[in-house]
Amino acid sequence: xxxxxFGYAISxxxxxxxxxxxxxxxxxxxxxxxxLQACISCGSCTASCTAGNITNFNFRKLHTSVRRGxxxxxxxxxxxxxxxxxxxLVCPRGxxxxxxxxLIKRKLGDF
Amino acid sequence: xxHRVVIVGGGAAGIQTALELxxxxxxxxxxxxxxxxxxxxxxxxxxxxxxxxxxDIIDPLIARLxxxxxxxxxxxxxxxxxxxxxxxxxxxxxxxxxxVVATGFTLFDAHRKQEYGYGLYDNVIxxxxxxxxxxxxxxxxxxxxxPRRIAFLHCVGSRDEKVDQxxxxxxxxxxxxxxxxxxxxMFPDADVFNxxxxxxxxxxxxxxxxxxxxxxxxxxxxxxxxSEAAETINKRIxxxxxxxxxxxxxxxxxxxxxxxxxxxxxxxxxxxxQSAGIPLAPNGYFRTQDSFLGSVTCExxxxxxxxxATAPKSLADTLAEASLTASAVCNYIKVKxxx
Numbered sequence: 510x511x512x513x514x515f516g517y518a519i520s521x522x523x524x525x526x527x528x529x530x531x532x533x534x535x536x537x538x539x540x541x542x543x544x545l546q547a548c549i550s551c552g553s554c555t556a557s558c559t560a561g562n563i564t565n566f567n568f569r570k571l572h573t574s575v576r577r578g579x580x581x582x583x584x585x586x587x588x589x590x591x592x593x594x595x596x597x598l599v600c601p602r603g604x605x606x607x608x609x610x611x612l613i614k615r616k617l618g619d620f
Numbered sequence: 621x622x623h624r625v626v627i628v629g630g631g632a633a634g635i636q637t638a639l640e641l642x643x644x645x646x647x648x649x650x651x652x653x654x655x656x657x658x659x660x661x662x663x664x665x666x667x668x669x670x671x672x673x674x675x676d677i678i679d680p681l682i683a684r685l686x687x688x689x690x691x692x693x694x695x696x697x698x699x700x701x702x703x704x705x706x707x708x709x710x711x712x713x714x715x716x717x718x719x720v721v722a723t724g725f726t727l728f729d730a731h732r733k734q735e736y737g738y739g740l741y742d743n744v745i746x747x748x749x750x751x752x753x754x755x756x757x758x759x760x761x762x763x764x765x766x767p768r769r770i771a772f773l774h775c776v777g778s779r780d781e782k783v784d785q786x787x788x789x790x791x792x793x794x795x796x797x798x799x800x801x802x803x804x805x806m807f808p809d810a811d812v813f814n815x816x817x818x819x820x821x822x823x824x825x826x827x828x829x830x831x832x833x834x835x836x837x838x839x840x841x842x843x844x845x846x847s848e849a850a851e852t853i854n855k856r857i858x859x860x861x862x863x864x865x866x867x868x869x870x871x872x873x874x875x876x877x878x879x880x881x882x883x884x885x886x887x888x889x890x891x892x893x894q895s896a897g898i899p900l901a902p903n904g905y906f907r908t909q910d911s912f913l914g915s916v917t918c919e920x921x922x923x924x925x926x927x928x929a930t931a932p933k934s935l936a937d938t939l940a941e942a943s944l945t946a947s948a949v950c951n952y953i954k955v956k957x958x959x
Contacts, residue, residue, distance in 0.1 A: 525863055527872030539838060546834040549819075550843065550865050573865045576840075602831075 530578030534616050538575065542609055545572065547602045554596035554606050560589045568596060568606065575613055584617045622647040623953050626706050626714050628698045628892075629722035631659020633927025633938045633945075635681045637720050640946030642688050646953065649714060650685075650692040651706060657682050657692065659724055661935055665754040668791075668798040668934075669825040677935065697888075700895035703922025707895075717957070718949050721892070721906060722926040722942070725883040728777025728785065736776065736879055741851040743767075744877045746776075747795055754799075759806060763855065767810060767875040770803055771859060772796045773846050774816040778882035787903045789882030790932040793820045796880045797833045804837040813840045813874070815861055823934065842870065849877055883932040896923055906930045916945040924949050 885904030
């Protein structure tokens with residue numbers, strides 16, 4: 510018999526849980542690219558992003574989440590990036606954003 | 621006979637104004653409410669942005685004051701000011717040819733932001749408490765152990781209508797960055813998080829220090845105001861905030877929460893201003909004539925300002941302004957009495 514779906518489900522909390530998030534990968538990323546911490550979240554990477562112009566890809570938000578240990582879906586999301594490198598041209602803090610995308614993908618590849 | 625100027629307040633602003641006036645041949649008299657000189661800077665550990673020990677600035681100022689034999693009244697509160705002198709609480713009147721108001725500021729009382737639990741939870745302290753701890757050379761939790769995870773909260777008592785403090789206190793951002801770095805130097809393995817609304821790095825070398833905090837010390841900056849803090853059973857502090865840059869709520873437990881308290885106007889400003897018939901700014905500080913050429917004068921001739929009595933200011937800004945005040949007083953006296 511097909512079970513009926515009454516629409517009840519367990520809602521998982523949306524909060525970022527800094528006590529239980531596994532920050533090892535996040536730390537490894539920052540260790541390899543410490544200038545990432547210098548980000549002032551100005552959003553110029555996202556504003557200049559070719560992929561962000563046609564999809565909801567938001568690199569500023571994505572790397573902030575990764576730094577907080579929120580890795581779920583990040584790798585797949587990064588596949589939207591076409592590595593054009595415009596974000597690197599505009600970053601006022603001189604972060605190698607394109608290199609960072611490759612770095613995050615490398616670190617999260619087995620996730 | 622030398623002209624005499626009464627200076628209300630013996631903090632950095634008052635002392636520097638007195639020294640500058642003295643070097644111009646004017647006789648300053650300092651009236652200090654406390655029993656010693658030095659004001660808020662006394663007992664402070666290190667100053668931003670170069671980690672200068674505060675006593676390296678304050679002690680020589682006080683020593684020079686003594687060398688110059690400048691007269692000081694201690695433990696005397698001024699209740700009335702006018703352009704020709706002040707009245708003490710005892711009723712005694714100290715006459716002068718001009719008056720300088722260098723009464724400074726009041727630290728915001730962190731108890732008023734009850735949601736952060738200052739005074740309720742053991743390991744919630746203010747930036748001033750931390751400075752005193754660093755001065756004593758021992759930063760520990762109440763159980764004597766070292767903190768491993770520390771959160772700083774910016775804008776406590778600043779930019780907050782709920783406690784009638786609409787202004788920005790200007791110095792807390794850079795103090796938070798400075799103290800976070802000092803904590804990391806003390807405990808390199810600790811995780812330090814700064815919860816901020818905006819990071820306002822207005823001075824020379826400040827932005828560079830901020831960047832160094834991020835990049836060299838791996839201090840985490842999270843944009844969002846902590847909404848509440850609660851104590852866990854093992855005396856840690858659980859905090860809630862929104863990570864506004866990811867648009868999600870965030871919660872975490874820390875060993876120590878440091879509240880970066882702001883600068884408030886003195887409560888007594890109201891009575892002093894009323895006695896002199898001068899206006900206050902909406903935030904309770906003394907209102908200057910304008911922000912440009914009249915930044916140390918007011919509508920009433922003969923009354924001058926120096927330091928944080930008119931707005932939150934850093935020690936560096938205060939010392940610079942005190943020299944300006946002395947020069948304005950000097951010009952006033954010259955014009956008024958040499959005719």
